Amino acid sequence: xxxxxxxxxxxxxxxxxxxxxxxxxxxxxxxxxxxxxxxxxxxxxxxxxxxxxxxxxxxxxxxxxxxxxxxxxxxxxxxxxxxxxxxxxxxxxxxxxxxxxxxxxxxxxxxx
Amino acid sequence: xxxxxxxxxxxxxxxxxxxxxxxxxxxxxxxxxxxxxxxxxxxxxxxxxxxxxxxxxxxxxxxxxxxxxxxxxxxxxxxxxxxxxxxxxxxxxxxxxxxxxxxxxxxxxxxxxx
Numbered sequence: 001x002x003x004x005x006x007x008x009x010x011x012x013x014x015x016x017x018x019x020x021x022x023x024x025x026x027x028x029x030x031x032x033x034x035x036x037x038x039x040x041x042x043x044x045x046x047x048x049x050x051x052x053x054x055x056x057x058x059x060x061x062x063x064x065x066x067x068x069x070x071x072x073x074x075x076x077x078x079x080x081x082x083x084x085x086x087x088x089x090x091x092x093x094x095x096x097x098x099x100x101x102x103x104x105x106x107x108x109x110x111x112x
Numbered sequence: 113x114x115x116x117x118x119x120x121x122x123x124x125x126x127x128x129x130x131x132x133x134x135x136x137x138x139x140x141x142x143x144x145x146x147x148x149x150x151x152x153x154x155x156x157x158x159x160x161x162x163x164x165x166x167x168x169x170x171x172x173x174x175x176x177x178x179x180x181x182x183x184x185x186x187x188x189x190x191x192x193x194x195x196x197x198x199x200x201x202x203x204x205x206x207x208x209x210x211x212x213x214x215x216x217x218x219x220x221x222x223x224x225x226x
Contacts, residue, residue, distance in 0.1 A: 001171075006154075034214070043116070043202050043217030044155070089154060099170055100215075104154040 002027040004092050006103025014111050019080050021106045023090035024072040030092040033073045034100075035064060038087045047088075048075070080110045114139045116218035118203050124224045125193055133188045133221050135203030143206035144186040145170065145215070146178065148199040155202070161186055193225040 003026040013019050023033075031052035036044035050057045050064045050073065057064050061080075066073040077084055087107050093100035116137045125131055137144065145160035147170075157170030161180040175197055177189040186205075190197060200222050204215040 009152075036217075041219075043204075043219050045217065046214055049214070091155075099157050099160065101171075102155040104152060 002030060002092055002094075002101040004090060004101045004103045006090050006106060008106060009104065010107045010109070012109045012111065013080055015080060015082060017080055019077045019084070019108055019110075021075045021088055021090070021108070022072060023074070023092075023103050024070075025092040025101075026071065027092070027094065028068075028071065029094045032093050032100075033064070033066060034091050035062075035075050036089045036091070038089065038105075040086075044089055077108075080108075082110050082112050084108060085110045114216070116203055116205055116216050118201075118218040118221050120221060121219065122222050124226065126226055127194055128192050131190050131193060131223075133190075133201060133203075133223070135186045135188065135218060136184050137186075137203075137205040137216070138184065139205060139207075139216065140183065141205035141207060141216070142183070143215075144180070145204050146176070146186070146188050147202045147204065148172065149202060149220075150199050158188070158201075190223075193223075195225050197223065198225050199223060 006023045034049035037047045038044040048064050050066050061078050063076045087105045089105050090103040091100045119134045142163050146158040147155045149155050156172045158176050159178040161167045202220050203218040206215050
């Protein structure tokens, strides 16, 4: 089955810096890669996603890149703010499968 | 307000005492699923449902049951809970016509089994 590795497990940055979280996947048939943000005491919330026919997608301060050949995808957050502090999860799934595989999560801490 | 609700939010119980965690969504989503979240392990899918009366196992279904009698509700049943089922549980639903895409998660249920 699919295996998703996520790094780092913890990331500490200063406000205004950029943050990058990386994920690799094993199943070349995977074609959908969402990123979720989980704030303390809440459920995960989709923040951005990318499909395999796209190499990069941007939404204001966040962007996701996908390298299908290398089977890795990354989340980039620019100009980080304290409210970006949360746990971020990547996931991978493929068309026809109802079972997404999640990474283990990255705890992002943005220091004011 | 579009949302997924879960009840209870917190539950402490004893080994072997049957319990049910309810999940309801008001977005007319066809797809619903249950996850458990454990430290260092991320989110693992327990069961999912593509529509009413259609359910299937996820990655970690042992010790759990589900039912989907109505489109909006997807309860999680632990017939005989054990301490290794102590975890944070999330229900999720997806937009109509999509697969596991764009899931909306509930607020979570923290379960402790002693």
